[in-house]
Amino acid sequence: MAREKKQYVCSVCGSTQLRWAGKCPDCGEWNTLEEVVVRAPEKSRSSMAAGDSVSRPLSLLSIAQDDLPRLPLNMSELSRVLGGGIVPGACVLVGGDPGIGKSTLLLQMAADVAAARGPVLYVSAEESAHQIGRRASRLGIRDEQLFILSEIVVESILDHIEAMKPVLVIVDSVQAIYSGNSASAAGTVSQVRDCAAALLRMGKAQNIPVFLVGHVTKEGTIAGPRVLEHMVDAVLQLEGERFHAFRLLRSVKNRFGSTNEVGVFEMTEKGMDEVRNPSELFLAERLPNATGSAIAVSMEGTRPLLVEVQALSSTTAFSMPRRTGNGVDPNRLLLLTAVLSKRVGMDLGDQDIFVNIVGGMRVDEPAADLSIAVAIASSFRNRPVHADLAIVGEVGLSGELRSVGQLVRRLNEAAKLGFTRALTPRSSLQRRGGDTLPKGIEVIGVRTLYDALDLALVK
Ligand code: TYD
Ligand code: MG
Numbered sequence: 001m002a003r004e005k006k007q008y009v010c011s012v013c014g015s016t017q018l019r020w021a022g023k024c025p026d027c028g029e030w031n032t033l034e035e036v037v038v039r040a041p042e043k044s045r046s047s048m049a050a051g052d053s054v055s056r057p058l059s060l061l062s063i064a065q066d067d068l069p070r071l072p073l074n075m076s077e078l079s080r081v082l083g084g085g086i087v088p089g090a091c092v093l094v095g096g097d098p099g100i101g102k103s104t105l106l107l108q109m110a111a112d113v114a115a116a117r118g119p120v121l122y123v124s125a126e127e128s129a130h131q132i133g134r135r136a137s138r139l140g141i142r143d144e145q146l147f148i149l150s151e152i153v154v155e156s157i158l159d160h161i162e163a164m165k166p167v168l169v170i171v172d173s174v175q176a177i178y179s180g181n182s183a184s185a186a187g188t189v190s191q192v193r194d195c196a197a198a199l200l201r202m203g204k205a206q207n208i209p210v211f212l213v214g215h216v217t218k219e220g221t222i223a224g225p226r227v228l229e230h231m232v233d234a235v236l237q238l239e240g241e242r243f244h245a246f247r248l249l250r251s252v253k254n255r256f257g258s259t260n261e262v263g264v265f266e267m268t269e270k271g272m273d274e275v276r277n278p279s280e281l282f283l284a285e286r287l288p289n290a291t292g293s294a295i296a297v298s299m300e301g302t303r304p305l306l307v308e309v310q311a312l313s314s315t316t317a318f319s320m321p322r323r324t325g326n327g328v329d330p331n332r333l334l335l336l337t338a339v340l341s342k343r344v345g346m347d348l349g350d351q352d353i354f355v356n357i358v359g360g361m362r363v364d365e366p367a368a369d370l371s372i373a374v375a376i377a378s379s380f381r382n383r384p385v386h387a388d389l390a391i392v393g394e395v396g397l398s399g400e401l402r403s404v405g406q407l408v409r410r411l412n413e414a415a416k417l418g419f420t421r422a423l424t425p426r427s428s429l430q431r432r433g434g435d436t437l438p439k440g441i442e443v444i445g446v447r448t449l450y451d452a453l454d455l456a457l458v459k
Pocket of ligand 2: 102
């Protein structure tokens with residue numbers, strides 16, 4: 001008979017406590033401890049012993065040599081975020097808000113792999129096989145090797161995998177499945193953890209990659225314990241504004257590649273379309289001589305992205321003027337208006353200021369400061385920004401421009417899209433080291449926000 005004892009697991013940090021408390025002693029969050037019943041393993045059959053009986057020390061060289069090839073993907077954006085295809089035996093957690101397109105993207109990936117490599121098992125614990133079938137036909141997916149299983153018991157899912165030996169397994173979602181062997185109720189922290197662990201163990205033992213869909217909580221973290229993120233090899237996050245078609249797939253953790261990669265997709269009526277050249281798309285509807293519009297060169301990971309920053313300044317009808325930002329950090333916006341008032345002498349005290357990043361994008365890096373400040377000044381002074389100008393730079397509290405990272409990469413992207421001039425902090429130019437600047441773009445280094453406005457705005 002297995003011994004049972006009670007423990008308490010924090011749903012935020014995943015720490016285990018012996019006693020219940022209102023506040024987690026590790027992360028300090030309130031009301032997050034959940035009761036878990038653990039069974040002490042029977043001595044002769046510890047859960048690991050069955051699959052991993054051959055663990056012994058290996059020479060590093062012998063391991064490196066027997067690297068299995070990755071499964072290549074046709075969707076190059078997805079492939080890049082994964083670090084160049086799917087690693088056999090890898091366990092990948094895909095998170096994102098409801099309705100953002102996780103199931104759609106993974107179904108497309110499943111079809112992609114099924115067509116090229118062989119059987120793929122798509123386990124749907126939330127939708128019926130019929131619903132998935134309808135979605136697939138809408139996406140134009142018809143694949144003999146793509147199998148849909150509507151099942152919620154993890155043991156039975158494992159049996160199907162055993163019998164079928166697919167090249168890829170997708171479980172949508174990990175919160176909706178449960179294990180009959182686990183003593184706690186379905187949907188609890190320990191259920192999610194046990195199910196994920198069982199799938200992960202199977203994947204590692206048989207070299208089958210497993211993709212788990214995870215829900216996102218109100219707070220924006222992947223629901224279930226943080227331990228889930230620690231367990232898996234990679235965590236991908238699908239983000240986007242609900243009312244915009246763009247979706248960014250970000251790698252938050254990746255044991256097999258860089259976490260700086262971002263894939264850009266567009267949600268269409270035919271599923272998720274890859275956007276190979278996002279900058280072009282974000283600038284497509286721009287009016288070149290409108291006031292209050294500036295082009296920022298921001299970085300998403302290692303990828304430069306040109307986005308249009310729009311600002312509107314108008315005299316307020318209230319005693320307290322408003323500063324409203326969409327896609328920018330509100331504190332940054334306050335700071336920039338203060339610097340414009342104090343250091344440039346712009347009288348913004350009676351102006352409502354609205355800033356928007358076009359296309360539902362977010363730019364949080366300080367390198368976008370200068371473009372935001374220029375856009376505000378352009379609207380306030382009613383003078384357009386030169387249409388051929390791309391802008392990068394962080395603004396300091398004294399109105400000085402501070403250097404930004406990866407300048408040459410940014411300038412290359414701007415030059416590629418036909419911008420002939422770029423405004424950058426002078427210190428960035430001095431600090432760029434031996435990298436050569438791209439041809440066809442005149443790079444202007446300036447020291448202060450005041451000088452930058454002078455150069456950026458049409459006289
Ligand atoms: P879905 O993949 O079900 O999201 P998730 O699994 O993350 O909850 O996508 C749901 C939304 O996507 C839904 O609002 C409809 C929309 N959609 C399209 O716009 N085009 C399509 O081809 C498909 C399949 C869905
Ligand atoms: Mg879904």
